[in-house]
Structures are given as structure tokens and as C-alpha cells.
Amino acid sequence: MSPTEEPSQSPHYVKSAEKTLAVLLAFTADNPHLTVTEVAAATHLTRAAARRFLLTLTDLGYLSTEGSRFALTPRVLDFGAGFLAGLDLPKIAQPHLNDLALDLDESATLSILDADDIVYIARAAAPRLHAVTVNLGNRLPAWATSMGRMLIAELPETFQQQFLDRVEISPFTDHTVSSAAELGKELKKIRVQGWCLVSQELDDGLRGLAVPVRRGDNTLAALNVSLHTSHLRGLSIENDLVPRLQKVAASIAEDYGGRAE
Amino acid sequence: MSPTEEPSQSPHYVKSAEKTLAVLLAFTADNPHLTVTEVAAATHLTRAAARRFLLTLTDLGYLSTEGSRFALTPRVLDFGAGFLAGLDLPKIAQPHLNDLALDLDESATLSILDADDIVYIARAAAPRLHAVTVNLGNRLPAWATSMGRMLIAELPETFQQQFLDRVEISPFTDHTVSSAAELGKELKKIRVQGWCLVSQELDDGLRGLAVPVRRGDNTLAALNVSLHTSHLRGLSIENDLVPRLQKVAASIAEDYGGRAE
């Protein structure tokens, strides 16, 4: 975000670590099969350096090679698995999400904040959903999503202000908010009412409804259901759905007897 | 596996890369919050070295610190996300899995082989399942699971033999196989019949039924449904379920028009 972003903050900085991860992250959805030079270009490493890292990662089993192209192996999932396994919340929430998804016939998702993004930590797909489902670990800009706004709204005022100062609102499809100031007003409203509705939150005719999962004073996560505009069988959002979601959120929080963390 | 496993194979080996990943993997399910010394112990690094890596990873946003303990942040999911996004199969298979899970009221899973483990790459939970669900990226020993056996059985003879030579069968709960020789016989049978049933595949009274997802000559993945022993509404495994699964597997393979890879 900042113009000259040099991440060599701490005096004990292991540059190789950064490079290692950069190489792994060079493999993206649109470009899953990369050559040495492509990786070198993507990571700003020398071709020789990139090659060293690629070979090392291959030896370690995180990359596979096919001809002169490299690709990620399933083993890279281990990192995320370690994180998810350490969290109790997804395990506990899953049955509740399943119920909700089955009952409403809409996808239900649980997410938390990481930097200025939300990250999906648990999800139940709508049974009748015959489309591409967004997967665990997916990352979306907080300001643009119902869960993100809900989570930001739950933050202390100071953090919220800092967020508003640095957020860059790109003209997405959402028509209700187009500036940081507007978003600030929206956040106030959300905080007061305790839930958040975002229309056209991703590009299709989709709406997202989110409520916080609170345990005592702190917010553990945000719970969301997608709402196909066409598919609201006479249910009122404010009178039917919000209470329903809040009840589920409460159940999750209750089941979550674990560490406060 | 081998007694003296020194992974410094290639002459261009970046040791820091290995260390970086080792530090990330030090965080396990039972020990998600670690101190510097704990990490040092787990990774066989000096305390100073461990600290350097921990600080670096914190700077990069992959670790968070709480007092003097470190923990993974959601960002580690990025690595796995990159892999999953690169695969077309999960996206394509998901709706089929959802259908299957909804129809049978049992969990449906898709997995592939990585080394001697299977890794879940897509999954639909049984709607009525109120238990802990196993998540994406989970890793289980191939020999012990229906999908694993199915995938091994699909391998060429030579690979299969190599696998049998090195596999270590621990006395799990499964009663049907207790030695590599028996497993070999079982694999032959599986290969011929084209499906695989494993009883008590994990410790509860659960069975797993798997079929291959084939596209042309090569096997893309294994498809599986769990079978609660109590919960077979008069359906015959061989006459009802196997054909059903095979049909779904065929649909998935058909939808998967993508690259041969």
C-alpha cells in the first residue's frame, strides 16, 4: 500500500524466508505451471536464485516438475491445515453452518479479519448451488463484503478510523458506498443495528447478510448467508433472517467454550 | 522413513528455505501457540535462528505474536489457496459432490495421492452431520482409507510394488488388512472390481466406499462417500451405491474438459 514498501523492518530479517514464500506465491490461479524464468520475473529474483529455490522446494515435496515447468503439490495445503486445525471455531461452527445452509438453501460462511481482508474459515455450500463455490482460505477485501464490514464495525473506534484512512475503495458493483466517508457512516449504522446487508457484494445479483459471532466482549468471527435476490420465499430480512442468524451465531459462541484467545 | 534422511540432495540447496517451512510447520493442531524455544526445539534450530525466522514471518504477516508466543495467521492459507485455485477438478466436482451428499445424506469427498498420503481436495458434508468434519487439505495414510487404496490400485504395477515395500501398516482399527502382503492381495481385487470398500476406516463405526475418477487412461482422483453402518436404507452397496458413485465419477470426468496435465 505505501509507495516504497521495504519489508526489512526488523534488524533480524531473514531474506531467504521472504524469497522462499515469494516463490511459492508466484503460483497463482491463472498461472499454475511456471518455468524458472517466469518465477524469476514474478519474484524479482535472479534466474539462478529462483532456480535454487525451485529445486529446493521440489526436493522438499512442495513443488513438482513436469518438463521444465513447476507446479505446486498438494503438500502446500499443510500450512493452512496447521492453521485450521489450531482453530476450534471452524470445527464447532460447521454443523451450525450446515443446518443453516440446508434450512435456507443458501451458502453460509464464517470468516475472520486478516489485515484488511476477510478470510473464510468455514463454509457450507447451499445444497442446490450448482456453481463454482468459493473455497476455504479465500480472501476478499473487507470493505466490500458484508462480513468484512461487520467485523470492521466491531473494531474499536481508533482501529476503525485507521482503516478508513487507508482503505482504497474501488468502484466495485456495490452502489451504496463509493467513498471512505460513506463507508464510515455505514459502519456506524452497522454497529448500532448489529447486522450488515450488502447488495451486489460480488458481481452477480447476490446479497450478503452478516452478523457478528460474539463471545463476551470480543468478536470471534462474522457469520454470513448469501441471498439470491430471486429466492426469498416471503421471508423478511430484518424480521426473519436477522434473528435466525443471530440465534445461530449465539449457538456457535455458546458451543465455543474454548480458550478466550 | 529412511534411517539417515539428509534432504540435501541437490547441489543447489537453499537451506533457509527448508528452515522457513520447518518453522511454519512447527505449529500443529495440539500446539498452535509456541514460544521461541519451543520452535527451536521442534525445528532443531538455534534459539537465535528460530527467533530470526519467527520475527521475519511475523513481519511478513504469516505469524502473529501474543506476548511471547507466536501463532499462525489466516494468511498461511494463501499457499493452499494458490494450489486449489490452480486445480480445476475441485471446482468442477463440487456441485456433483453436493448432489451426492444431499441425496445419500452422507459426506462425499474427492482426494488425490501425494507421496503415500491422500489429500482431500474437495468435500461436501452430509447435511445431517453434526460432528467434526474433516477439512480440505487433510492428509491421511493412503493404505488405511478407501480412496487411498483405490488410488494405489490404479497405479502401474511397479509403483504399486514399491509402495507395498515401504508401507508401514500400523494396527489401525481396520480388521481386514494387517500386512503388506494382505494389502497387495486386496489391491489386486480392488483394481479388478473397480471400487473399494473399507470398514472402520477411521475409528468409529464408519465405512468408506471409493471409486476412481478416470479420464481416458489416467486416474484424476478418487471419489468417496462415507457410510454410516446404521444408515443404509435398504440400499445394496454393490448394486445400488457403486453404480451411483461411478455415474457421478463419470460426470465429473466428463465435465473436466480441461488440460490433461
Place this chain on the structure above:
DNA sequence: CACATGTGTACGAAAAGCGTACACCGTGAT
């Protein structure tokens, strides 16, 4: 109170990784 065990810091020594430079191989244009 001492002792064990945790924490962070510093700095000289050692080694690890760097990246240039070179050789090769296929493809496509000239």
C-alpha cells in the same frame, strides 16, 4: 535467596547464497 529457564541482544566468524558469465538447445525468421 539462589537456581533454573525463560526472554532479548550483539558481534566476529563462517558459510551460504549470489549472480555473472559461459555453453547448450530448439524455434522461427532471414
Place this chain on the structure above:
DNA sequence: ATCACGGTGTACGCTTTTCGTACACATGTG
């Protein structure tokens, strides 16, 4: 045919990075 190009892998002296010991401090337990 051959030349230029863009890709590949390899080698090795130089520089930088990383190592890990050693020290100083904090904490809590016997």
C-alpha cells in the same frame, strides 16, 4: 543453411547473509 533469440543448465569467485556463542536481564519455583 544460418543467424538471432529466448529459453535451458552449470560453475565459481565474491559478498553478503546468516550463524550461534556469549552475555544481560526477567520471571517464577524450589
